[in-house]
Structure formats: C-alpha cells, structure tokens
Amino acid sequence: xxxxxxxxPLLLAACPGFEPAxxxxxxxxxxxxxxxxxxxxxxxxxIIDSYGSGHTAEFDLAFAAxxxxxxxxxxxxxxxxxxxxxxxxxxxxxxxxxxxxxFLPWLGPKSREAWDSIEALWEAxxxxxxxxxxxxxxxxxxxxxxxxxxxxxxxx
Numbered sequence: 001x002x003x004x005x006x007x008x009p010l011l012l013a014a015c016p017g018f019e020p021a022x023x024x025x026x027x028x029x030x031x032x033x034x035x036x037x038x039x040x041x042x043x044x045x046x047i048i049d050s051y052g053s054g055h056t057a058e059f060d061l062a063f064a065a066x067x068x069x070x071x072x073x074x075x076x077x078x079x080x081x082x083x084x085x086x087x088x089x090x091x092x093x094x095x096x097x098x099x100x101x102x103f104l105p106w107l108g109p110k111s112r113e114a115w116d117s118i119e120a121l122w123e124a125x126x127x128x129x130x131x132x133x134x135x136x137x138x139x140x141x142x143x144x145x146x147x148x149x150x151x152x153x154x155x156x
Contacts, residue, residue: 015065
C-alpha cells in the first residue's frame with residue numbers, strides 16, 4: 001500500500017527533471033509546513049510547464065506513477081494523486097492556450113476516472129472555486145447525497 005509520504009518520492013523517481021523545481025519548492029517553504037497539496041501542486045506546475053515547453057518525455061512515467069498511486073495507494077495517497085496532482089493540472093492548465101485536454105492522452109483508467117469526477121465536481125459547483133467549496137461542504141454535511149468526505153467525491 002502506497003502512503004501519502006511516498007507520493008512525492010514516486011513522482012521524483014518517475015520525473016528526474018522535476019528535481020530542480022522540487023528543490024526550489026522546498027527552499028521557498030523553508031521550515032514552514034508545506035502540506036501534500038502544496039507539494040503536488042508544485043508537481044502539477046512542473047508538468048504544465050514541461051508541456052508548454054514541449055518537454056513531454058517524462059509524461060508516460062509521470063502519469064503511470066499517478067495511476068499506480070491511485071491503484072495502490074491508501075486513502076490519503078489517492079487523494080494526493082487525484083485532488084492534489086490531477087486537479088491542480090486541470091485548474092492550472094486552464095490559464096494556458098492548450099488547456100486541460102492536452103493531458104488526456106497520458107491518463108490511465110483510474111486517472112481518467114478521477115479526472116472525470118473532478119470535472120464533474122467543478123461543473124456541479126458552477127465552475128467556480130466557491131461553488132466547489134459550497135458543494136463539498138454540503139456533501140460533508142449530508143445536505144446533498146452525503147454524508148461524504150470532501151476528498152471522496154471523485155470515487156465512484
């Protein structure tokens with residue numbers, strides 16, 4: 001079972017090119033608590049920047065690592081891969097001409113399921129962060145199809 005603490009080491013092993021960005025990320029945070037979602041957002045930024053500059057050689061292994069985490073990870077590791085990495089790729093890449101659909105060819109079955117569920121969450125939330133937060137709160141409180149934890153929405 002892959003744990004949350006193993007997520008970034010697996011992504012670094014799959015993407016050696018991520019190492020300089022990772023070191024910069026660690027340096028920026030210093031001794032402050034980063035959290036897994038900030039760490040996976042740094043990975044997402046690396047993936048998006050790589051795509052934008054035409055450097056996709058690591059993508060097969062990068063997305064295979066995410067697929068492995070989704071298949072073999074514990075609940076926290078799966079949340080880090082889906083909500084942390086995949087959702088960050090989706091949201092951040094909307095600011096680029098290529099958009100989120102550019103990453104679809106690299107998604108495996110579990111990644112695609114998570115990707116589609118994240119898209120559905122954003123659509124259900126009206127496409128805004130506030131709408132998503134409200135929906136997640138309503139799900140957690142049992143007001144809409146719940147009770148459910150916010151990170152469990154992507155599960156089918």
